Amino acid sequence: MSTIHVPAAESSKAKITGEATQLAKPPRNAHSNGLRKILDGSGAIILFLVVWEVIPQLVLAPSARVFLPPLHEVLGALWQLVASGELWVHAQASLGRSIAGFALAILTGVPAGLVIAWYPQVKNFLNPLLEVFRNTAALALLPVFTLLLGIGETSKISIVVFAAFFPVLLNTILGAQSVDPLLIRAARTLGLTNVEIFAKVILPSALPTIFTGIRMAGTASVLVLIAAEMIGAKAGLGYLITNSQASFLIPQMYAAILTVSILGFAVNAGLVALERRFSRWNQQ
Amino acid sequence: MSSIEIQNVSKYFQRKAPGTTATVTALEEVNLSVGHGEFLTLVGPSGCGKSTLLDILAGLSEPDAGQVLVDGEAISGPGLERSVVFQQYALFPWKTAAANVEVGLESLARGRRDLGRKQRRERAVEYLRLVGLEGFEDRYPSELSGGMRQRVAIARALAHEPKVLLMDEPFAALDAQTREQLQELLLQIWKRTGTTIIFITHGIEEAIYLGQRVAVMSGRPGRIQRIISIDLEHRDTEDDVRSTTEFGRYRHEIWNLLHASADSIGAKAGQPELALAGAAA
Numbered sequence: 001m002s003t004i005h006v007p008a009a010e011s012s013k014a015k016i017t018g019e020a021t022q023l024a025k026p027p028r029n030a031h032s033n034g035l036r037k038i039l040d041g042s043g044a045i046i047l048f049l050v051v052w053e054v055i056p057q058l059v060l061a062p063s064a065r066v067f068l069p070p071l072h073e074v075l076g077a078l079w080q081l082v083a084s085g086e087l088w089v090h091a092q093a094s095l096g097r098s099i100a101g102f103a104l105a106i107l108t109g110v111p112a113g114l115v116i117a118w119y120p121q122v123k124n125f126l127n128p129l130l131e132v133f134r135n136t137a138a139l140a141l142l143p144v145f146t147l148l149l150g151i152g153e154t155s156k157i158s159i160v161v162f163a164a165f166f167p168v169l170l171n172t173i174l175g176a177q178s179v180d181p182l183l184i185r186a187a188r189t190l191g192l193t194n195v196e197i198f199a200k201v202i203l204p205s206a207l208p209t210i211f212t213g214i215r216m217a218g219t220a221s222v223l224v225l226i227a228a229e230m231i232g233a234k235a236g237l238g239y240l241i242t243n244s245q246a247s248f249l250i251p252q253m254y255a256a257i258l259t260v261s262i263l264g265f266a267v268n269a270g271l272v273a274l275e276r277r278f279s280r281w282n283q284q
Numbered sequence: 285m286s287s288i289e290i291q292n293v294s295k296y297f298q299r300k301a302p303g304t305t306a307t308v309t310a311l312e313e314v315n316l317s318v319g320h321g322e323f324l325t326l327v328g329p330s331g332c333g334k335s336t337l338l339d340i341l342a343g344l345s346e347p348d349a350g351q352v353l354v355d356g357e358a359i360s361g362p363g364l365e366r367s368v369v370f371q372q373y374a375l376f377p378w379k380t381a382a383a384n385v386e387v388g389l390e391s392l393a394r395g396r397r398d399l400g401r402k403q404r405r406e407r408a409v410e411y412l413r414l415v416g417l418e419g420f421e422d423r424y425p426s427e428l429s430g431g432m433r434q435r436v437a438i439a440r441a442l443a444h445e446p447k448v449l450l451m452d453e454p455f456a457a458l459d460a461q462t463r464e465q466l467q468e469l470l471l472q473i474w475k476r477t478g479t480t481i482i483f484i485t486h487g488i489e490e491a492i493y494l495g496q497r498v499a500v501m502s503g504r505p506g507r508i509q510r511i512i513s514i515d516l517e518h519r520d521t522e523d524d525v526r527s528t529t530e531f532g533r534y535r536h537e538i539w540n541l542l543h544a545s546a547d548s549i550g551a552k553a554g555q556p557e558l559a560l561a562g563a564a565a
């Protein structure tokens with residue numbers, strides 16, 4: 001850590017201990033209701049961060065502290081990664097791959113799922129195979145992807161597609177099958193053609209279930225990608241983690257890990273928000 | 285405003301039990317004609333084939349024998365000139381009230397220039413007003429009460445101006461007060477539009493109150509047992525027509541018919557208490 005970053009780290013430390021004092025004092029007036037809400041929602045996280053900051057400094061021997069640096073050192077490293085633009089390079093690489101793979105999985109998984117659900121024979125025929133694929137951990141296939149497609153972008157995007165495809169496909173089938181048959185009957189009496197029934201009845205009523213699949217796929221695609229990048233890549237957050245470790249830049253390694261969990265969290269929150277927006281009718 | 289001829293309609297279902305398949309005769313040689321603009325109600329014991337018959341009229345299923353003519357033409361499949369109102373509303377939950385009403389209009393607009401997005405919306409608003417739901421256009425079904433949902437379903441069934449309205453126990457899931465309001469509303473709409481209505485119900489009083497004629501079905505196999513013309517003299521003058529003696533006479537007559545047929549079904553099935561749910565109420 002260069003000394004330039006110490007003030008920033010110090011100030012963030014001060015901020016966190018300040019919040020810790022608030023945590024100990026239960027809010028008394030109506031004014032602090034907002035604060036209480038924040039504490040209710042993220043109290044455990046704040047507590048965790050405090051423990052992370054305090055334990056290495058107070059409990060660990062300096063030799064061990066090297067392997068588990070306090071939070072402010074990690075944040076300092078994170079800041080340095082941001083300032084140098086290095087973090088963005090790696091995040092961009094990871095985001096590009098996961099968005100490409102994720103999008104491909106949705107674009108193929110949703111239509112395939114709708115078609116499979118429409119033809120029960122196809123579904124019955126394919127179902128056992130789909131179950132086998134779904135229960136095959138994508139990471140177990142990583143060596144296969146590497147063998148067949150090398151360690152370039154293609155193999156990484158492919159494994160993201162693989163990991164994201166099955167949750168999307170299976171949930172689309174599930175959603176399309178659970179459409180209330182009465183709605184289809186109503187649609188037919190209202191003059192809808194088969195194609196229209198697909199687009200205007202089956203797809204919308206399957207949408208909440210499809211979104212569950214998309215959310216699962218989002219989590220899976222980040223997870224698998226990071227692992228793939230850890231094994232063989234020249235850029236990406238997974239690469240940043242292993243590379244930092246290999247270069248003994250321990251705070252930077254934690255900074256990269258922190259970024260991955262923030263990214264995963266953001267992906268999930270974004271998808272939940274999207275889901276809310278598309279299923280406003282389904283709120284109750 | 286169409287006439288309907290049901291000619292020798294039979295319908296069988298295969299019921300697969302492990303090992304064997306039994307054939308259930310849901311309808312046998314059903315004949316019934318409904319005049320232009322008539323309001324016909326249909327009562328019968330549970331399982332006698334009322335919904336099966338309505339499905340055939342709607343074009344959602346085909347008879348195994350016989351045919352159905354609407355204005356002299358045999359029907360094939362569903363058509364916009366025949367609308368259906370289901371007991372369970374069958375609204376699209378992801379569409380607002382107005383958007384639900386517009387569904388049939390969108391089909392109607394195919395190949396027509398004079399029914400653009402704006403006109404469809406106007407028509408939907410107009411029909412929602414007709415059923416007393418002004419100001420509820422943008423509510424989702426989950427934000428409406430059961431009675432309001434059924435009003436939306438009625439508006440949706442009427443908005444594309446069908447000639448025939450088919451209703452399968454549309455008010456059965458509603459409380460008594462809401463049901464009476466909707467019966468009143470339906471009569472008003474019928475008088476105003478002149479739509480031919482076939483209305484299935486379990487309620488004898490509802491059948492007499494709404495119908496110009498009541499068709500009484502018997503079960504196993506399903507048949508039209510009797511058709512009773514309802515002639516309530518004091519219908520428009522009397523406040524509570526349901527408590528008049530003539531109304532009571534009709535109720536008694538139909539009650540007897542239903543019980544006679546229920547007893548015979550019970551004897552056949554070996555269960556004398558066979559459900560005639562709601563019919564006696």
Ligand SMILES: Nc1ncnc2c1ncn2[C@@H]1O[C@H](COP(=O)(O)OP(=O)(O)OP(=O)(O)O)[C@@H](O)[C@H]1O
Pocket residue numbers: 297298299308309310328329330331332333334335336337
């Ligand atoms: N899809 C089906 N497969 C097999 N049997 C059926 C099917 N649909 C109806 N049935 C049988 O046909 C008969 C008539 O059923 P239907 O639903 O028309 O009765 P219903 O008069 O509408 O009864 P309810 O008053 O309870 O609604 C019943 O014996 C029923 O079990």
Ligand SMILES: [Mg+2]
Pocket residue numbers: 334335336452
């Ligand atoms: Mg029925």
